[in-house]
Structure formats: structure tokens, C-alpha cells
Amino acid sequence: xxxxxxxxxxLSASVGGRVTITCRASQSISSHLNWYQQKAGRAPKLLIxxxxxxxxxxxxxxxxxxxxxxxxxxISSLQPEDLATYYCQQSHSTPWTFGQGTKVxxx
Amino acid sequence: QVQLVQSGAEVKKPGxxxxxxxxxxxxxxxxxxxNWVRQATGQGLEWMxxxxxxxxxxxYAQKFQGRVTMTRNTSITTAYMELSGLGSExxxxxxxxxxxxxxxxxWFDPWGQGTLVTVSS
Numbered sequence: 001x002x003x004x005x006x007x008x009x010x011l012s013a014s015v016g017g018r019v020t021i022t023c024r025a026s027q028s029i030s031s032h033l034n035w036y037q038q039k040a041g042r043a044p045k046l047l048i049x050x051x052x053x054x055x056x057x058x059x060x061x062x063x064x065x066x067x068x069x070x071x072x073x074x075i076s077s078l079q080p081e082d083l084a085t086y087y088c089q090q091s092h093s094t095p096w097t098f099g100q101g102t103k104v105x106x107x
Numbered sequence: 108q109v110q111l112v113q114s115g116a117e118v119k120k121p122g123x124x125x126x127x128x129x130x131x132x133x134x135x136x137x138x139x140x141x142n143w144v145r146q147a148t149g150q151g152l153e154w155m156x157x158x159x160x161x162x163x164x165x166x167y168a169q170k171f172q173g174r175v176t177m178t179r180n181t182s183i184t185t186a187y188m189e190l191s192g193l194g195s196e197x198x199x200x201x202x203x204x205x206x207x208x209x210x211x212x213x214w215f216d217p218w219g220q221g222t223l224v225t226v227s228s
Contacts, residue, residue: 034214036152043202044144044152046216050209055216087152091213095168096142098152 002026002090006099012107019075021102023088028068032092035064035073038101039084047086048073080106109133111203111219118225124191127222129203136184137161140206142215143177143188145199157206158186193226200224 003026013019023033031051036044046055048064051071061076075082083106088099114128129141143155156167158177165177176189186203201222204215 032212036215043218043221044204044215045218046214049214049216050212089152089215094157094166096154098154100151 001095002029002092002097004088004090004097004099006086006088006102008102009100010103010105012105013078014107015078015080017078017107019078019082019104021073021086021088021104023066023071023073023099025069025071025090025092029090029092031067032090033064033066033071034089034091035062036087036089037082037084038087044087075104078104078106082106109205109217111205111217113201113203113219113222116223116225118227119193121194121226121228123193123226124189125193125224126187126189127201127203127224129186129188129219131184131186131205134205136179137181140208140213141177141179141186142204142206143175144202144204144215144218146202146221147196147199150199155188155201160186190224193224195226198224198226 005024033051035048037047038044047058052064063074065072085101085103087101110132112130117125119125137160140157142157145153155171158165160179179186203219
């Protein structure tokens with residue numbers, strides 16, 4: 001199975017600040033990497049697919065990059081509504097696997 | 108709009124089975140896979156398996172092989188996930204999610220609202 005490792009596990013940033021979350025795969029997954037946002041008590045929501053494609057309706061302050069084994073999710077200007085846990089997920093080979101999550105808090 | 112609506116919360120005794128439903132609307136039900144993902148309280152996301160509603164073909168994570176069954180009723184655009192031999196470790200929120208494919212790329216969107224399954228004696 002492909003292991004996905006996110007860092008950090010949690011972070012705190014100010015409104016308007018820049019946030020970067022990294023995700024590393026245990027083997028190359030090309031661009032088969034998706035990012036989800038999960039707010040407390042809610043279902044996950046797709047933010048980014050295929051490493052860097054912004055899902056329709058998602059604010060442009062979210063962006064994704066990377067390929068191979070190393071990926072990044074960036075929030076360019078953190079907003080109060082971005083309080084959530086963020087998960088990466090590989091879609092290279094089954095079983096599809098997720099990172100352990102990064103909890104983003106507002107300072 | 109594309110929507111997945113799941114059945115309500117369940118409480119089961121150890122050793123029992125649970126069957127969760129996922130009603131799809133707003134798109135062609137047989138054109139997209141349905142995946143099931145679970146999340147124990149305070150924990151991360153765990154993929155359980157997928158089903159092709161057109162063919163009925165399924166693929167399960169090895170951890171759940173022999174205990175999970177994914178089925179569908181195309182006439183009512185509903186997918187089902189049944190998990191047997193429940194233990195306390197199966198207490199979790201269970202989500203269905205539509206699997207979208209573009210070439211060899213795929214992702215989950217949207218997700219159902221989740222169904223809490225509690226296993227308790």
C-alpha cells in the first residue's frame with residue numbers, strides 16, 4: 001500500500017497569512033494526488049484534484065503543486081472560514097489512501 | 108445539483124451487521140463509481156472499497172475483505188454498504204463518495220453527509 005505522510009499535523013496562522021501543508025507519498029504517484037477540506041462535523045469536500053487543478057467553486061486562494069512523491073497545498077491568504085482539517089489522498093493505485101490530516105487553526 | 112444522501116444513524120451490538128444506504132441524485136447514477144470511506148471519532152479517513160453501479164463490479168480494501176459487501180439498486184439510484192461481524196473498532200462515521208475519473212486520474216466528489224454507526228453492547 002502507498003503510505004501518505006502529511007506535515008505538520010497541526011498549525012496556527014493569522015488571518016491573511018500564508019499557509020503551506022506538505023504531503024509525501026511512499027512511492028512515486030505522478031500527479032495522482034487530491035486534497036480535501038473537512039470542517040468539524042461535516043463531510044470532506046474536494047479542493048484540488050490531480051495535484052494542481054482547482055475544483056469548481058473553490059476560492060482561488062487555494063492552490064496545489066508537486067508531482068512524484070512531494071506535494072504542497074497552499075492557502076495564500078488564510079480566512080476565518082478556512083478553519084478545518086485538510087487531507088491529501090493518493091489515487092495512483094488501490095487501496096486509495098489518505099494522509100493523517102493537518103488541522104489548521106486561526107491564531 | 109449532484110447529491111448523495113445517506114441513511115440515518117445506527118446502533119448495533121457486537122457481532123451484528125449494518126447496512127448503510129446512499130441515495131444519488133442530479134447525475135447519471137450508472138456513470139460513476141461509488142466509494143465508501145469511514146472515519147472513527149477524532150481519526151483520519153479510511154477507504155473501504157468501490158462499486159461500479161453499472162456493472163455491479165466491486166473492489167474492497169484487503170482489511171475489509173470477507174466482511175464488507177457493496178451493492179446497488181439502479182431503479183432507485185441507491186448504493187448500499189453492508190458490514191458484518193461488527194466490533195467496537197467499527198464505531199465510526201461512514202461516508203459514500205462519488206468517484207470521478209478523467210483518464211487515469213480520479214477523485215471523490217461529492218460526499219454524502221455521513222452515517223454514524225455505533226457498536227455497543
